[in-house]
Amino acid sequence: MTTNLFNKVWDQHTVGTLPSGQTQLFIGLHLIHEVTSPQAFEMLRERKLKVMYPERTFATVDHIVPTDNQARPFADGLAEQMMSAIEVNCDEFGITLFDLKDDRQGIVHIVGPEEGLTQPGLTIACGDSHTSTHGAFGAIAFGIGTSQVAYVLATQTLAMNKPQVRRIEVTGKLASGVYAKDVILYIIRQLGVKGGIGYAYEYAGEVFDRMNMEERMTVCNMSIEGGARCGYVNPDETTIEYLRGRPQVPQGDEFDKAADEWRALASGPDATFDDEVRFSADQIEPTVTWGINPAQSVGISENIPPVDEFPADEQTGVKEALEYMSLEAGKPIRGQKIDVAFIGSCTNGRISDLREAARIAEGNKVASGVKAIVVPGSQKILKQAESEGLHEIFQAAGFEWRAAGCSMCLAMNPDKLQGREVSASSSNRNFKGRQGSPTGRTLLMSPAMVTAAAIEGAVTDVREMLSPVSV
Amino acid sequence: MTQITQITGTGIPLLLDDIDTDRIIPARFLRCVSFDGIGEHAFEDDRQQDKSHPFNQPQYHEGSILVTGRNFGCGSSREHAPQSLMRWGVKAIIGESFAEIFFGNCTSLGVPCVTAERPALEALASLIKSDPPLEINVDLQAKEVRYADTVVPVDIAASAHEALVSGQWDFLSQLLENKDAIRKTASQLSYMQS
Numbered sequence A: 001m002t003t004n005l006f007n008k009v010w011d012q013h014t015v016g017t018l019p020s021g022q023t024q025l026f027i028g029l030h031l032i033h034e035v036t037s038p039q040a041f042e043m044l045r046e047r048k049l050k051v052m053y054p055e056r057t058f059a060t061v062d063h064i065v066p067t068d069n070q071a072r073p074f075a076d077g078l079a080e081q082m083m084s085a086i087e088v089n090c091d092e093f094g095i096t097l098f099d100l101k102d103d104r105q106g107i108v109h110i111v112g113p114e115e116g117l118t119q120p121g122l123t124i125a126c127g128d129s130h131t132s133t134h135g136a137f138g139a140i141a142f143g144i145g146t147s148q149v150a151y152v153l154a155t156q157t158l159a160m161n162k163p164q165v166r167r168i169e170v171t172g173k174l175a176s177g178v179y180a181k182d183v184i185l186y187i188i189r190q191l192g193v194k195g196g197i198g199y200a201y202e203y204a205g206e207v208f209d210r211m212n213m214e215e216r217m218t219v220c221n222m223s224i225e226g227g228a229r230c231g232y233v234n235p236d237e238t239t240i241e242y243l244r245g246r247p248q249v250p251q252g253d254e255f256d257k258a259a260d261e262w263r264a265l266a267s268g269p270d271a272t273f274d275d276e277v278r279f280s281a282d283q284i285e286p287t288v289t290w291g292i293n294p295a296q297s298v299g300i301s302e303n304i305p306p307v308d309e310f311p312a313d314e315q316t317g318v319k320e321a322l323e324y325m326s327l328e329a330g331k332p333i334r335g336q337k338i339d340v341a342f343i344g345s346c347t348n349g350r351i352s353d354l355r356e357a358a359r360i361a362e363g364n365k366v367a368s369g370v371k372a373i374v375v376p377g378s379q380k381i382l383k384q385a386e387s388e389g390l391h392e393i394f395q396a397a398g399f400e401w402r403a404a405g406c407s408m409c410l411a412m413n414p415d416k417l418q419g420r421e422v423s424a425s426s427s428n429r430n431f432k433g434r435q436g437s438p439t440g441r442t443l444l445m446s447p448a449m450v451t452a453a454a455i456e457g458a459v460t461d462v463r464e465m466l467s468p469v470s471v
Numbered sequence B: 001m002t003q004i005t006q007i008t009g010t011g012i013p014l015l016l017d018d019i020d021t022d023r024i025i026p027a028r029f030l031r032c033v034s035f036d037g038i039g040e041h042a043f044e045d046d047r048q049q050d051k052s053h054p055f056n057q058p059q060y061h062e063g064s065i066l067v068t069g070r071n072f073g074c075g076s077s078r079e080h081a082p083q084s085l086m087r088w089g090v091k092a093i094i095g096e097s098f099a100e101i102f103f104g105n106c107t108s109l110g111v112p113c114v115t116a117e118r119p120a121l122e123a124l125a126s127l128i129k130s131d132p133p134l135e136i137n138v139d140l141q142a143k144e145v146r147y148a149d150t151v152v153p154v155d156i157a158a159s160a161h162e163a164l165v166s167g168q169w170d171f172l173s174q175l176l177e178n179k180d181a182i183r184k185t186a187s188q189l190s191y192m193q194s
């Protein structure tokens, strides 16, 4: 019996045990952005501390960045202040910053992998809960708070409790029109938003083996929505080929040497886990949330379950969710009218997401009255999409084509829902008020499903829009 | 650092489940470079939509012990959430369970999050409603919450408990003590060679 990837990486990075019993864990890569870092730099200044390994921290700007008019100073004075703060801080402490003038800028969880900063076997931390995304490469990646950002800056370490490891196997093959987003929404629905507390999730089995890196990132991204501390996929040839030649990976023979080490990290066939669950791909169909947490979802052909089908202690929450969403138990989610369609975010703002959405948008028109926006996750994705003419397909269909950033995933920039608007969104959170209006409503789904909803003006089944030959 | 062993104060009853960090502090209040002034925006949207929200009610304004439900603080890692509660005046949270990152953030701010059984939380929350000036004592050392003549056993992760009662919840100084060990670990990692 051998140990799993998580334990191997954890042990390699263990500095020691702290008086509290926690592990002091070395962090191989630290990513920062403008929202959760300014107070951390202040802490360093107050204590007269330096950054211990400035070359292991990289910064980008994403949350507050306007995606239409990016001229400085920003119209929003507070956003401008945060932007200047990260510029000053990175300059003063010697940290590389991907700012708006740098073509490496984009959402923090997109640019790490894109630049090849995210690599197998690393421990990664970022002051953002969706840091779990980087686990797609077989890295152990944790979202942390601002105080912890200061710890990593000052010591390159964190005080951590070691989670248990749960292997989640999904066997079989996904049907056409069923995407990585549907897989993770399905898993969260089955295990619950608290199911992962105390666990790291290892995603394994045929479905993940077949996925490309972008799909694996979509899955790992939402581990946190299932309560898990992090999620990962074992590195394989798909991982290695994705990384080969990227700017921040070793080049030439050095790369092959690193690749051998990465392969050796993967959990072997006899690796042990604290818990194992198994699902089958043929149970998964296009999935849409109907509630106010990401576990409150149904397959597109199902009805919203009756309240009494939920465990007694969840029923109050279910009623609250239905009331907030103005949805009825026992009714289908299909046909629900939408006001806004949002394609983007660190969950689904990558080139393969945009290609798939464009394939469905091509030759169609956004329904009248629907505001539809496409926001690439990074400047490089934006350029790639434009070189393929995707922006023209989107614009011809009536979508707005925006600059890179977090946009409507959360309400920190000018892109926001208004009033009670209903949004079909490719992002990761359907919390009350998440998309900027305190009463706004979010339906999470795959980018393909968002596109289909934009065209229909209502939630629909994207499978009916895909021609069978194009699988 | 201060040892945190006893917290005494009045309560704020908010016995709801799955309260996420976007509700504790809506994202638009994250547009700041310091945590000053963030306290007044705790639960801002919930308060605007629900005039009877406990954070709107004057009888709980002095409250420092928040009583809540399951999975409190789920969602984002933003420290703005515990910071806003702390700056509002919350000194301890009693709930059925807590989201992990939120729990860790609270611990590093010296705000203990302790767990109790649901019936005990319901009893406490309804007593606070009928008697807002009720004095509640969170005894971390004994892992008990006491009020009137009731004693409720509570739990908290061993590492957080140890850190708080020994005054070692400022992890930064502990981490800084081990710089040699940090450098040694770093030197053994192959990616640190290149």
Ligand code: SF4
Residues within 6 Å of the ligand: A062, A063, A107, A108, A109, A128, A130, A345, A346, A347, A405, A406, A409, A410, A427, A428
């Ligand atoms: S896209 Fe959304 S979830 Fe991702 S980092 Fe930005 S705000 Fe957070």
